[in-house]
Amino acid sequence: MREVAVIGIGISKFGELWDQSIRDIFAEAALSAMKNANIKKIDALYVGSMSSGLYTMQEHLSSLMTDYIGQRGAAGFRIESACASGGSAMRLAYLEVASGMSDIVLAGGVEKMWDVDDGSAILATASDQEYEAYHGVTFPGLYAMMAKLYMHRYGLTREELAQIPVISHKHAVNNPNAQYPFEITVDTVLKSSLVADPLRLMDCSPITDGAACVILCPLEMAKDFTDKPVKVKAVGAATGTIALHDHKDIIRLDAVRLAAERAYKASGLSPQDIDFVEVHDCFSIAQILVAEELGFFSFGEGGKALAEGQGTYGGKIVINPSGGLKAKGHPVGATGIAQIVEAVIQLRGEAGKRQVNNAKFGMTQNMGGSGGSCVVHILEAL
Amino acid sequence: MREVAVIGIGISKFGELWDQSIRDIFAEAALSAMKNANIKKIDALYVGSMSSGLYTMQEHLSSLMTDYIGQRGAAGFRIESACASGGSAMRLAYLEVASGMSDIVLAGGVEKMWDVDDGSAILATASDQEYEAYHGVTFPGLYAMMAKLYMHRYGLTREELAQIPVISHKHAVNNPNAQYPFEITVDTVLKSSLVADPLRLMDCSPITDGAACVILCPLEMAKDFTDKPVKVKAVGAATGTIALHDHKDIIRLDAVRLAAERAYKASGLSPQDIDFVEVHDCFSIAQILVAEELGFFSFGEGGKALAEGQGTYGGKIVINPSGGLKAKGHPVGATGIAQIVEAVIQLRGEAGKRQVNNAKFGMTQNMGGSGGSCVVHILEAL
Numbered sequence: 001m002r003e004v005a006v007i008g009i010g011i012s013k014f015g016e017l018w019d020q021s022i023r024d025i026f027a028e029a030a031l032s033a034m035k036n037a038n039i040k041k042i043d044a045l046y047v048g049s050m051s052s053g054l055y056t057m058q059e060h061l062s063s064l065m066t067d068y069i070g071q072r073g074a075a076g077f078r079i080e081s082a083c084a085s086g087g088s089a090m091r092l093a094y095l096e097v098a099s100g101m102s103d104i105v106l107a108g109g110v111e112k113m114w115d116v117d118d119g120s121a122i123l124a125t126a127s128d129q130e131y132e133a134y135h136g137v138t139f140p141g142l143y144a145m146m147a148k149l150y151m152h153r154y155g156l157t158r159e160e161l162a163q164i165p166v167i168s169h170k171h172a173v174n175n176p177n178a179q180y181p182f183e184i185t186v187d188t189v190l191k192s193s194l195v196a197d198p199l200r201l202m203d204c205s206p207i208t209d210g211a212a213c214v215i216l217c218p219l220e221m222a223k224d225f226t227d228k229p230v231k232v233k234a235v236g237a238a239t240g241t242i243a244l245h246d247h248k249d250i251i252r253l254d255a256v257r258l259a260a261e262r263a264y265k266a267s268g269l270s271p272q273d274i275d276f277v278e279v280h281d282c283f284s285i286a287q288i289l290v291a292e293e294l295g296f297f298s299f300g301e302g303g304k305a306l307a308e309g310q311g312t313y314g315g316k317i318v319i320n321p322s323g324g325l326k327a328k329g330h331p332v333g334a335t336g337i338a339q340i341v342e343a344v345i346q347l348r349g350e351a352g353k354r355q356v357n358n359a360k361f362g363m364t365q366n367m368g369g370s371g372g373s374c375v376v377h378i379l380e381a382l
Numbered sequence: 383m384r385e386v387a388v389i390g391i392g393i394s395k396f397g398e399l400w401d402q403s404i405r406d407i408f409a410e411a412a413l414s415a416m417k418n419a420n421i422k423k424i425d426a427l428y429v430g431s432m433s434s435g436l437y438t439m440q441e442h443l444s445s446l447m448t449d450y451i452g453q454r455g456a457a458g459f460r461i462e463s464a465c466a467s468g469g470s471a472m473r474l475a476y477l478e479v480a481s482g483m484s485d486i487v488l489a490g491g492v493e494k495m496w497d498v499d500d501g502s503a504i505l506a507t508a509s510d511q512e513y514e515a516y517h518g519v520t521f522p523g524l525y526a527m528m529a530k531l532y533m534h535r536y537g538l539t540r541e542e543l544a545q546i547p548v549i550s551h552k553h554a555v556n557n558p559n560a561q562y563p564f565e566i567t568v569d570t571v572l573k574s575s576l577v578a579d580p581l582r583l584m585d586c587s588p589i590t591d592g593a594a595c596v597i598l599c600p601l602e603m604a605k606d607f608t609d610k611p612v613k614v615k616a617v618g619a620a621t622g623t624i625a626l627h628d629h630k631d632i633i634r635l636d637a638v639r640l641a642a643e644r645a646y647k648a649s650g651l652s653p654q655d656i657d658f659v660e661v662h663d664c665f666s667i668a669q670i671l672v673a674e675e676l677g678f679f680s681f682g683e684g685g686k687a688l689a690e691g692q693g694t695y696g697g698k699i700v701i702n703p704s705g706g707l708k709a710k711g712h713p714v715g716a717t718g719i720a721q722i723v724e725a726v727i728q729l730r731g732e733a734g735k736r737q738v739n740n741a742k743f744g745m746t747q748n749m750g751g752s753g754g755s756c757v758v759h760i761l762e763a764l
Contacts, residue, residue, distance in 0.1 A: 001483070021512065044619075053507050054436060054439075057506075057507050057511050059432055059433055059436075059462060059507040060462075060463065060509075060624060060751055060754055062462070062463040062464075062470070062621065063463065063464070063621045063637075064510065067621060067624050072621060072623060072636070073621065073622075073640055074621060075619035076621040076755055077462075078461070079460070079461060082441055088444070088459050095477045095478060095481045098481050099477045099480050100383055101383070101477060101480075121439075125435050125440055125442065126441055126442045127442070129438065129439050129440040130440075237426075237457035239444060239454060239456060240445070240455075242442060242445040254455070368442055369445060372446070373442070373458055
């Protein structure tokens with residue numbers, strides 16, 4: 001396989017984008033990424049989107065987006081793996097280049113979520129419809145069960161759990177694209193509406209419109225386009241069980257562990273080598289479980305460690321310098337690519353006030369459902 | 383890139399599968415393909431599905447299907463490109479093997495379409511929602527405009543156009559999985575309900591539940607699993623314009639021409655080398671336009687040639703020996719893979735009464751929308 005580099009990035013504002021349609025939002029990020037990479041033509045486009053059909057009655061984004069950004073003729077594909085759609089699009093775009101099939105490939109993601117009023121039912125299509133969603137459980141309910149068990153088994157307090165979103169919001173303050181770039185306190189979390197006990201509104205990632213795109217090319221061509229190529233060092237992908245009740249242990253995420261193992265093995269790296277990680281914190285509890293599965297903390301110790309600040313600047317590893325899904329926003333199909341965008345910004349040293357010092361290796365972890373699928377990437381500054 | 387072979391095939395009955403859910407239908411085809419390939423474990427799964435969200439409120443098929451066929455842990459991805467979802471899944475599964483990322487990969491497709499009553503609106507999400515579907519035009523209307531212009535420009539009669547489905551049904555008689563394995567006459571077509579002038583019910587592919595799967599591996603490993611491996615000789619993919627009004631000429635399908643050009647170039651073959659082709663005849667007029675773009679007939683001559691029997695046994699090339707979308711059925715996301723299944727059956731010499739004699743090279747052509755995307759494969763008997 002050929003080595004692959006990211007040579008351009010683009011991202012839209014994350015938030016409530018009432019005056020932009022799904023094509024406008026994607027085009028903004030895509031054209032920005034192409035400009036950032038100094039390219040005018042792509043060979044192929046991969047777009048991650050979880051539910052453009054249910055959210056906007058528009059499937060066939062492969063054709064629409066390639067057409068709408070002026071790239072008719074290029075190969076185009078839409079990739080869906082629920083909330084891991086963006087990461088999956090990245091992995092397959094990587095293969096498109098690594099295999100030698102194409103040279104210049106756009107990997108993007110988009111979701112336009114604010115135009116409907118049944119967003120929870122749509123998101124629940126990422127769970128097992130026949131055995132979970134149909135019976136009324138939605139994702140806050142599923143993650144609430146995970147939180148309950150974790151808190152019970154390992155003695156994590158409600159106040160400690162509340163530190164997770166507090167830190168995420170602190171990070172987001174320095175991210176101009178974030179949906180909620182302001183600080184909150186533990187008190188804000190504890191006094192926010194109860195969604196599914198023990199999870200409150202401030203434990204949950206929001207509904208977000210947004211898009212993100214990156215441009216990939218063979219590493220050996222990268223210097224023709226940019227002074228700061230970022231290498232895609234390794235990819236890892238895995239599935240688990242779609243239904244939470246089929247997990248061997250509902251607070252273990254086998255797909256995350258497997259995807260990470262594959263990425264570590266392919267890169268020859270271990271958790272100690274990673275300088276920062278963008279993780280899929282769809283709920284506060286998810287950040288803890290994922291950080292443990294990725295090998296940054298021992299099982300059962302992640303919650304307290306993160307509450308003590310081990311996942312922010314000055315700690316063991318910087319988690320979600322972008323603000324993460326909670327504070328940066330979570331336009332589902334775009335999230336996996338937005339994580340790559342953040343990793344590239346950090347590895348280029350362009351992150352300003354949220355820069356992780358001497359960042360050499362960055363990881364991204366994008367997850368579908370309650371752990372039904374996961375894609376992990378490791379990127380390297382050259 | 384590594385050379386890739388198909389070592390196993392599986393297909394469900396096509397039709398109204400009221401007693402099977404989407405997961406049942408897919409699992410039937412997937413497990414059948416795994417058995418056919420003599421394998422028990424896959425490294426990755428690619429599933430094409432256009433609108434599982436809108437049809438069944440179930441996204442995340444990447445996880446669900448991998449889980450449901452006993453392959454937890456494997457990488458899983460759902461691919462969507464409207465009606466070209468299956469062909470797209472095949473192309474990306476091909477890259478998964480060709481790149482060296484995985485060895486044993488399942489490429490499948492599925493659609494469960496009969497459970498809803500707004501199927502036309504769902505299919506219209508493959509068109510330009512804001513500029514076509516929203517204003518009331520659905521696919522029969524779009525293809526009717528193409529048929530009108532073709533008939534006017536090239537003097538094709540309504541009776542000649544009716545020969546296309548008549549021949550498709552004749553082929554389907556010998557396909558045990560076909561939805562409508564019976565013959566019809568020109569009179570049947572001309573007396574069927576008018577759907578969108580000049581297209582009548584018998585010009586239109588039906589609503590179908592169904593799934594199809596194939597197993598891919600590196601060609602050099604294929605003989606370990608089967609005596610009759612079929613080589614994936616070449617792939618070609620392209621996008622066009624999603625909206626029909628943006629075509630330079632509404633009866634030209636640039637994406638089909640480009641995808642075919644890429645597949646011919648990669649294979650070193652020309653139309654004269656192809657023994658049979660499975661084309662995307664979503665409407666009778668589509669078979670004509672596609673056969674011309676693929677280079678089997680000159681522009682404007684395909685209609686009369688096909689009416690005269692040049693696309694059936696004894697003619698210039700056998701088109702849709704399976705019965706095609708019209709008579710075999712069109713479970714949207716499964717169609718592109720069902721085409722591959724038919725090509726493999728033919729190239730193995732296992733097609734019985736519908737066998738194309740001395741078949742060496744078979745082509746498949748899978749198309750999204752009114753030509754917004756297209757994927758072409760060329761397969762070779764070894």
